[in-house]
Amino acid sequence: MFENVYDVIVVGAGHAGSEAAAAAANMGSATLLITMNLQNIAQMSCNPAMGGIAKGQIVREIDALGGYSGIVSDTSAIQFKMLNKSKGPAMWSPRVQSDRMRFAEDWRLMLERTPNLDFYQEMVSGLIVENHKVVGVRTSLGLEIRAKSVVLTNGTFLNGLIHIGDKNFGGGRAGERAATGITEQLVQLGFESGRMKTGTPPRVDGRSLDYSKMIVQPGDEVPEKFSYSDVTKPLTHQRDCHMSYTSPLVHDLLREGFDRSPMFNGRIQSTGPRYCPSIEDKINRFATKDRHQLFVEPEGWNTVEVYVNGFSTSLPEDVQFKALRSVEGFEKVKFFRPGYAIEYDYFPPTQLKHTLETKLVRGLFFAGQINGTTGYEEAASQGLMAGINAALQVQERDEFTLKRNEAYIGVLVDDLITKGTEEPYRMFTSRAEYRTLLRQDNADLRLTPKGYELGLVCEKRLKRMEEKHSKAEAFVEFFKDTSVQSQDINPILEVNNSAVVNQSGKLFKIFARPNISMEDIRKIDSVEAYIQGHDLDKETIEQAEIQVKYSGYIDKEKNNAEKLNRLEDLKIPSDFDYSLMKSMSTEARQKLEKIKPRTISQASRISGVSPSDVSVLLVYMGR
Amino acid sequence: MFENVYDVIVVGAGHAGSEAAAAAANMGSATLLITMNLQNIAQMSCNPAMGGIAKGQIVREIDALGGYSGIVSDTSAIQFKMLNKSKGPAMWSPRVQSDRMRFAEDWRLMLERTPNLDFYQEMVSGLIVENHKVVGVRTSLGLEIRAKSVVLTNGTFLNGLIHIGDKNFGGGRAGERAATGITEQLVQLGFESGRMKTGTPPRVDGRSLDYSKMIVQPGDEVPEKFSYSDVTKPLTHQRDCHMSYTSPLVHDLLREGFDRSPMFNGRIQSTGPRYCPSIEDKINRFATKDRHQLFVEPEGWNTVEVYVNGFSTSLPEDVQFKALRSVEGFEKVKFFRPGYAIEYDYFPPTQLKHTLETKLVRGLFFAGQINGTTGYEEAASQGLMAGINAALQVQERDEFTLKRNEAYIGVLVDDLITKGTEEPYRMFTSRAEYRTLLRQDNADLRLTPKGYELGLVCEKRLKRMEEKHSKAEAFVEFFKDTSVQSQDINPILEVNNSAVVNQSGKLFKIFARPNISMEDIRKIDSVEAYIQGHDLDKETIEQAEIQVKYSGYIDKEKNNAEKLNRLEDLKIPSDFDYSLMKSMSTEARQKLEKIKPRTISQASRISGVSPSDVSVLLVYMGR
Ligand SMILES: Cc1cc2nc3c(=O)[nH]c(=O)nc-3n(C[C@H](O)[C@H](O)[C@H](O)COP(=O)(O)OP(=O)(O)OC[C@H]3O[C@@H](n4cnc5c(N)ncnc54)[C@H](O)[C@@H]3O)c2cc1C
């Protein structure tokens, strides 16, 4: 039935698989997306939301590279918020509340409109591997489909086991079956596999809630959007979320189920996401806290289904129910379905190269939850990188990787393959050394030229980005070049409690002061005239403001990054023989042999490899 | 978790379950709809279309009674056709092509907006029965949910087994799991169960088809709609379907797979729908036919997925593929998924009362495919009837049934419970004795007053219907009362090859002639003046035309029906002792004991009960 050899087969149409398929196909590779149910493409398994702290930056990066997640997040959004607006712009993080059904539908329709992309619904039960090279997949019906490369993105489905209280049953997600066969085969091929778990809260009937007892959480007054492209528009109206709190009573009620909790009675051994803990975890770990926030999030524009963010749990359903009924506003709550936990197989990602290709099997790439990560954004960005590299490999082009100072995606991949992960890996701003560089507002500047080179971004988008940034730069130059008289600026300084000046000076210096905002500085006629004269839009003005106000930080991080990149440029040959290095600690040697870092810099980030080990390495490499 | 006792629990949210839940809830019963996946409510398992011959009438009847299927068919339609327009109005049958995703979403949103209706996602694994009365259900998690009545609508899910070629695996539908436990328990309770099968064609990628080689099938130029209510509007634009043909080559290619066909090699024993045969069945049964029609139907407004109507098959997927590639326009076809057959458990419907309550367990109702029927419309109408009767029983109101001369739904239920069915039962116009009465144009006249009495139809709708019909009646009276001069009518008669008249006469008689249409008769000034003066709309005018032109047939069928209804009024006591009737054939006695007909008329329709058996019965009843 499949006569031709595909360039790329993507297994699984979750967030990782969908981005992988789109990227490979858009780069001109004949691509096949196989998934268990074509009706559930890019299904949001858990919370109906995209973005958030660090994750919002990732979505912007995906968009800047030509992925689809940003566009779909925009078209399916029901609420937009720029988080952390009160902090520095490195911390600003866009987040949307999504219409779950619309999100999946829009993804599907975008994929359908992608040339070179075929679809097939079935379960993949194994890979066809010849001479350590993947050459295709085998389906549960016994079909063999040939391909030059394969991207596995099985999410939580591999031997998925769902837990609620003391009951458990096979499943990849509530109401969907688990996938079997793949783990077993990979282990036979020499892969190491592990087990992780994640959980989800109950879904409830919005008609049974009393919102008057909760705190309303509206979207931003002037909503923005994810995609840098002009195919989407910011929302013109939005849906509210709400907030409520647990209480000591709620905690007591939950505790009553602890002996039947699979988390506490030993039934679940695998590790869950520390930063996305279940409510029972929170009560347990923070025993002194007498309440926790719950966000009450609508699942779409029209549906009454509601997601209870913060109440993830695998306690018995009667315990979940009784406890939630004691939360303010939830006195009459009705469940659509209880929360549950799921255990699934993953493959420690130290088995991967920077391209997300496996070290063991050529042409085989892993992306998403299968690599031990959690979150749609983390999955989507890996899918994008794996899809790109699968296509590049087939096209015999150079591989594509991102450095830690270039993108959160670079940090993510480097962390995974260098450090591995013992618990579901989630992105945080703190994981990035250069977060002042990796802002949500400049992801296009950082990555769109790369997306263009790859063939994922059209010239028009590149040109728009370049124009926006050169306008912003020129505006910054204007501040540097233009002086202001003390009598003009002092009234503004006074009002803002900023020390007055005695003589005229460059605008840049004044504007760089913490108390002085763009709004203030615009009161200077020449500034306003520049803006009007150059027809600067909101985005460009904001960009210039960030450049001026954070120039100190930005320059410092750029310097640091350059230093590091010099180490990054010191490549270690892939056949480097670590056994020669007797003076290195055994642990370091073993780790280095396993991870096979590509550069001195990567070697230095491996846990267990000390600065002195790195010095030894440098000596052996003749430095 | 479920503390209260529900009035009605509906198990399964297919077409039957969705209508059942809506009806019960709208009648004021506290209702719970439990289904395996809330994301798949009212999923169209097979063809993306509603209505068609006899089925379109059923949808109109459901709508007239206050069900939702008509409204959702309208809101999700992408093409409308009135079939059989060239035949008498008893044969006119509305049909829409549907947007599969929109259909499911609109159903879900309508149900969410229905008061008294709760939702819960889980698999029901058994019933709770006490003293031959159902008192609740048990879920796979072990929850017990109490109710006064339960409607089972499990569709094709009970021990569902999917076949493709010589492979088979458990499943309720492609990509969904089967339901287990219920059949086994019902059999223990004394129910008889059986096995049926049905099949579905491959889904293909519309981008891979060459439509220029096919025959375009547009919708009606002036599309109508299903719902009598004013909440929906006819389509303003539509999507085309296409048509192609199989060929002797295609048939030969298919035959190559016959030895691996589960239908022919004995692997599937159960009976499939005779009137919805698989392509291999068609080739086999009609060996002399050298081609069969294939309708190429888009799955929605925007998707590229296409349904290949007429190519239902469970042959091995490579055989399906090779054969379909030989169909004109399909030379480069790509599959989204192959066709397959599914075997599932059903319960012979002779175990039911007219209300669709089981005879064995009080408060337990069956509706849909579980009763051995096939088709969305058949399922939906049973769901509606079961939901209504479950609510009525709980409310201690009289049961609601429809006679054979009142509705196709009456024919359907009476056929099922009286005759049972050996193969998947599908509705046809030929099953109705009074099909001139059971038209798609008068379902509102027949049923809306009943819907109003049940509390399912609002007064406004009732009034609109009454107004429309009294206007039509008055118009008919006008034709009866108004004379026309020969010199006025003869030119019209001549043009239409109808014998001229010598003297003036009533318009009615002229208009009743076969060659004279409404368009013709409107050329008489007084007719046109009446229409304008009374502001008659298209529907009313059409109604009057049907009344005039078919008055003969209509009167005759009404007479017959009245005669029959006199027998229908002869009720047989439910404890009637058939063993006393020695002079009756043993077969008849056994059948009567099993079916327990409620009336002499129903008794006469049981196969194996002869007219002389009926006479015996009448004698025993003292007639
Ligand atoms: C219960 C639950 C709770 C979660 N909670 C959180 C949370 O609190 N916070 C958070 O950030 N993230 C959470 N997640 C994780 C988040 O959903 C995932 O990180 C993200 O969806 C992973 O994307 P993915 O593309 O890797 O896999 P998925 O989205 O899981 O998609 C996998 C896809 O692969 C398909 N597939 C699998 N195996 C096969 C096969 N053999 N053949 C064909 N197709 C196959 C599946 O059908 C599916 O379409 C949760 C997930 C679940 C299920």
Ligand SMILES: Cc1cc2nc3c(=O)[nH]c(=O)nc-3n(C[C@H](O)[C@H](O)[C@H](O)COP(=O)(O)OP(=O)(O)OC[C@H]3O[C@@H](n4cnc5c(N)ncnc54)[C@H](O)[C@@H]3O)c2cc1C
């Ligand atoms: C492969 C296939 C081919 C078909 N081909 C045709 C055809 O050619 N022509 C035709 O007219 N009709 C065809 N049909 C039939 C048509 O789809 C059905 O007649 C119609 O959908 C029946 O409606 P229903 O409501 O009875 O059941 P379904 O639509 O099957 O719905 C059953 C519902 O019950 C739920 N459910 C089942 N068991 C449980 C449980 N234990 N607990 C909770 N929920 C449960 C399911 O999740 C589902 O939502 C086909 C169906 C299938 C699957």
